[in-house]
Amino acid sequence: MMTQRIKALALLCLAFTLLSANAQAEFFGLPNGRSANPGTLSRLSVELGFVTGDLGRTDFQNIGARVNFRVAPEIVVIGDIGASEYGNADGTPIGIGIFYHLANQRISDQLDIAAKASYHTGDYKYRGAGIDLSGLSFEALFSGRAPLSDNGLGWYANLGFHRLTVDSGFSDSSNEIGFGGGLVLPTLQGEAYVGMDLIDELTFGLGFRYFLN
Numbered sequence: 001m002m003t004q005r006i007k008a009l010a011l012l013c014l015a016f017t018l019l020s021a022n023a024q025a026e027f028f029g030l031p032n033g034r035s036a037n038p039g040t041l042s043r044l045s046v047e048l049g050f051v052t053g054d055l056g057r058t059d060f061q062n063i064g065a066r067v068n069f070r071v072a073p074e075i076v077v078i079g080d081i082g083a084s085e086y087g088n089a090d091g092t093p094i095g096i097g098i099f100y101h102l103a104n105q106r107i108s109d110q111l112d113i114a115a116k117a118s119y120h121t122g123d124y125k126y127r128g129a130g131i132d133l134s135g136l137s138f139e140a141l142f143s144g145r146a147p148l149s150d151n152g153l154g155w156y157a158n159l160g161f162h163r164l165t166v167d168s169g170f171s172d173s174s175n176e177i178g179f180g181g182g183l184v185l186p187t188l189q190g191e192a193y194v195g196m197d198l199i200d201e202l203t204f205g206l207g208f209r210y211f212l213n
Helices: 002-020
Strands: 042-053 058-072 075-086 089-091 094-101 111-126 128-146 152-169 171-186 190-199 200-211
Touching: 042 190, 058 200, 075 111, 152 190
Parallel strands: none
Antiparallel strands: 042 058, 042 200, 058 075, 075 089, 075 094, 089 111, 094 111, 111 128, 128 152, 152 171, 171 190, 190 200
8 A cells, every 4th residue: 555655656746747847849759850941851761869858857868760751842741759768767759740841931031941740648657657748849940041061061940839748647738838959961871960959948969860762
């Protein structure tokens, strides 16, 4: 009986901490790490990345794999899976998303602009107890049409709305505005990227995107 109470208390503490300490651009996901123009991508690409930072006062790490499929010249469908740690809690988040390039935007002829929506969910284990987390994100992505240097180095920035929901027998949610950005370097096989995001707390990430075709 006492053990069950301890687990329940630990679970409540984890739920409260997660709800009050939101994370990166896609909760449970990788940095955007891309131009807003999907014309720089192959039709199909895969990537591996790493995110680290603090959520509240607790260390957070996520190793993730992501697949990008360009279904139309302006539309990319995204799917990802990860293995993450939040303090002593372990989880395997998964997510889906869609990315739409606003090719005809007239805001600036120096920028590419895209809209992105994504949803992630994960079951985290903490001291034998489970907690379900989900994150919904809507973002605007901006990138420069001209590279920063002769090697093709580019930049991107993102701004968005994020909703985190925690379900551990009771359900609660939190809404946040977040922003971030990073650098993208094209290579012969794909793209390497680094990025940072801020939604209450700062996280850093890096990854490599491999072009399949």
